[in-house]
Amino acid sequence: xxxxxxxxxxxxxxxxxxxxxxxxxxxxxxxxxxxxxxxxxxxxxxxxxxxxxxxxxxxxxxxxxxxxxxxxxxxxxxxxxxxxxxxxxxxxxxxxxxxxxxxxxxxxxx
Amino acid sequence: xxxxxxxxxxxxxxxxxxxxxxxxxxxxxxxxxxxxxxxxxxxxxxxxxxxxxxxxxxxxxxxxxxxxxxxxxxxxxxxxxxxxxxxxxxxxxxxxxxxxxxxxxxxxxxxxxxxx
Numbered sequence: 001x002x003x004x005x006x007x008x009x010x011x012x013x014x015x016x017x018x019x020x021x022x023x024x025x026x027x028x029x030x031x032x033x034x035x036x037x038x039x040x041x042x043x044x045x046x047x048x049x050x051x052x053x054x055x056x057x058x059x060x061x062x063x064x065x066x067x068x069x070x071x072x073x074x075x076x077x078x079x080x081x082x083x084x085x086x087x088x089x090x091x092x093x094x095x096x097x098x099x100x101x102x103x104x105x106x107x108x109x110x
Numbered sequence: 111x112x113x114x115x116x117x118x119x120x121x122x123x124x125x126x127x128x129x130x131x132x133x134x135x136x137x138x139x140x141x142x143x144x145x146x147x148x149x150x151x152x153x154x155x156x157x158x159x160x161x162x163x164x165x166x167x168x169x170x171x172x173x174x175x176x177x178x179x180x181x182x183x184x185x186x187x188x189x190x191x192x193x194x195x196x197x198x199x200x201x202x203x204x205x206x207x208x209x210x211x212x213x214x215x216x217x218x219x220x221x222x223x224x225x226x
Contacts, residue, residue, distance in 0.1 A: 008150070032212040043114075043200050043217035044153065088152050092212040095142065098167025100152030 001026050006089055006101025014109050018074040021086045023089035025103045026070065029044050032092040035074045036102070047087075048074065079108045112137070114203050114218035122123055122224045123191050131186045131221045135203030141165075142184040143215060144176055145200040159184055188223075196225045 013019055021035075031052055036044035048063035050072075052057045056063045062075040070075045072089055086103040093099050115134045116138040125201050135142050145153035158166035160176035178184045182203075188195055199222075202215035 004152075006152070036217075041198075041220075041222070043219045046214060049212075049214065057116070096158045097155030097168060098145075098153070098215065099155070102150070102151065102152050 003027060003030075003093065003099045004089060004101045005103055008102050010105040010107060012107045012109060013079055015079060015081060017079050017108070019074075019079050019083070019106060019108075021074040021076075021087050021089075023072045023103050024070055025091055026073065027087070027093070028029040028067065028070060029091060030075055030091045033063070033072050034092075034098070035061075035063055035072075036086045036088040036090060036100075038088060044088055077107075081108045081110050084108050113161030114201055114216055116123070116199075116201050116218040116221050119219070120222045120224075122226065124226050125191055126177050127191050127225075128187065129191060129224070131188075131199050131201075132148060133186070133203075133218060135182050135184070135201075135204045136216055139203040139205050139216075140180055140182055141204045141206060142182065142202060143202045143204070143211070144184070144186045145202065145217075146170070147198040147220070148220055150161060156186070191225045193225050197208060198222050 033047045038044040053065045053067040060077045064073040088103045089101040090098045124138045133184040143158040147153040155168035158178045162178045200220045200222040201218045204213045204215045206213040
C-alpha cells in the first residue's frame with residue numbers, strides 16, 4: 001500500500017466552481033500534511049500546511065485533515081482559470097523527506 | 111530574494127552517459143534535498159544534505175550520488191544513465207535539517223533530463 005494515494009484526475013470544472021481535491025494516507029502516525037501546486041514544467045509551490053487534524057483557511061483555499069479516516073482534502077472556492085495546475089498532497093513521514101501523492105490535474109474552464 | 115535555482119534547465123543525454131545537476135539553495139538555507147519526478151507522478155525523495163553531510167537517502171540505486179559544498183550549493187550525479195532516469199529533477203532547500211518536526215521546503219524549477 002502506498003503511503004499517500006491521490007486520484008490523478010484530470011478534473012475539469014467551470015470557472016467559479018468549488019473544487020474538492022482529496023488524498024488518503026496509510027499511517028496514523030503522520031502529523032504534517034501539505035498541499036502543493038505545480039504549474040506545467042515548474043517546481044511545486046507550497047499552498048497550505050497543516051499539523052495534526054482540523055481545518056485551515058487561506059483566502060479561497062481550505063485544507064482539511066480527518067485523522068479518524070486518514071483523509072486529507074483541499075477545497076478551492078470561486079475557482080479561476082489561473083488555478084489550473086496539478087495539485088500534490090504530501091505528508092512528512094519523519095524520515096527526512098516528503099512523501100507525495102501522484103497529483104491531481106485540475107483544469108478550470110473560463 | 112532569489113529562490114532556489116537549478117541548472118541546467120533542460121538536458122538530453124544518451125544511455126550509459128553520466129550527468130551532473132546543480133542547485134543553489136535560498137540564501138541562509140543549509141539543507142538541500144533532491145527529488146525525482148517522473149511524468150504523471152509525484153516527486154520521489156532521493157537525498158537530503160545538511161551542513162555538507164548526507165542525512166537521508168531514498169530508495170535509489172548507487173548510480174545516484176550527491177554532495178553539498180561549503181556554500182551549501184549541491185550537485186546530483188547520475189552514472190550509467192538508463193531510459194527510466196528521464197524525469198524532472200527537483201531541488202528543495204530548507205533552513206533546518208528535516209527531523210522530528212517538519213521544516214518547510216522550497217522547491218526550485220527543476221532540471222528536465224531526457225535520456226535517449
